[in-house]
Amino acid sequence: MARPRGATRERILDVALELFNEQGYDKTSLRQIADRLGVTKAALYYHFERKEDILLELHLRLHEIGRNLLDQFDLLEDEGAIVAAWPRLLDQFVDDMVANRELFLMHERNQNALMVLEGNERHESENEDLEQRFRRLMSNPEIPLEQRVRMTCSVGAVFIGLMSAGASIFGEASDEVVPFVRKAARAAFSSSED
């Protein structure tokens, strides 16, 4: 079976992502992944040392997205620039979520499972850094508290809006929904209406 290099590994990750979203990480056994893939459990161990490492690899792809977003803040000079740049970053976040919905879904549905990655070296080095940068941003007293709260709320609006659309809650194509989500999120951040 001469398959392109890394193809099987990639297929394992695809199937695992599917199953983690269907039934959760903990309820998904390596046997199930292997079965759906048409191989045996032992074969998986050639590609991943531990079950945990499959979850980790998927999670790291989200890290990269988060890092890209946070990196853009480091380019900004003062708190005024951050607030001014937020709508653009919000749009970027929408794009990221639309393009990687399954990954975001996994993160949402398996938060408890992701806790086992605490203690994992490869994860810690990256994650600590990301979380610290995020907390620093959100507890920065130079930005008025209301602005910081609204930044967070606008992210929540995007997140739940797009997740609901993905779950076909609205019964319409998500192409139509996305612009409304952008609008709602922007309003959550910057409207001064009372």
Next chain:
Amino acid sequence: MARPRGATRERILDVALELFNEQGYDKTSLRQIADRLGVTKAALYYHFERKEDILLELHLRLHEIGRNLLDQFDLLEDEGAIVAAWPRLLDQFVDDMVANRELFLMHERNQNALMVLEGNERHESENEDLEQRFRRLMSNPEIPLEQRVRMTCSVGAVFIGLMSAGASIFGEASDEVVPFVRKAARAAFSSSED
């Protein structure tokens, strides 16, 4: 040990909720719950037939909150009334979340575990009903799509805003944060700013 009736059962639920939030449902063994409570594993089986039933009981308390909210929609006559009533319901939702933060946190962090309740009779009868009523509301074509999307987004703003506050992301007392969350959520729903 003459304890008030149902007191042990209640303590089990308290400790379980704690542990489920700390490390997740799947990673929490009955042994851990028993240890923290100062009893043995077998004793838990006197109060709950299965581990799953502990999770179910906690989850049903959220059902009740959700049902209370949805019930208020049944009192409304047309789609205009629904849209008009939304800000009030949003405020109600904020109050519910503040008063039951731990329960909401459990639901957020253990979505994968909650999937095992699918198939549970006691759960299905209630849940199907709730979910159907919610989906009917959100796919009601008499309400403009944008309004429905914004309803959902406003809930997301509340949810993520309050969860972040609870996790001390902002570094301030959540008393100060709550009003800003209300404002952001209201804006996400009804601002027409561009």
Next chain:
DNA sequence: GTCTATATTTCGATAGAC
């Protein structure tokens, strides 16, 4: 209502042949 002891199952992980 709580205990000790044990049955039963499931799963992650490894060894070694091909």
Next chain:
DNA sequence: GTCTATCGAAATATAGAC
């Protein structure tokens, strides 16, 4: 790279005494 076979650990759940 994939297989068969198996180990060992851990967890849920049960039986029966107190």
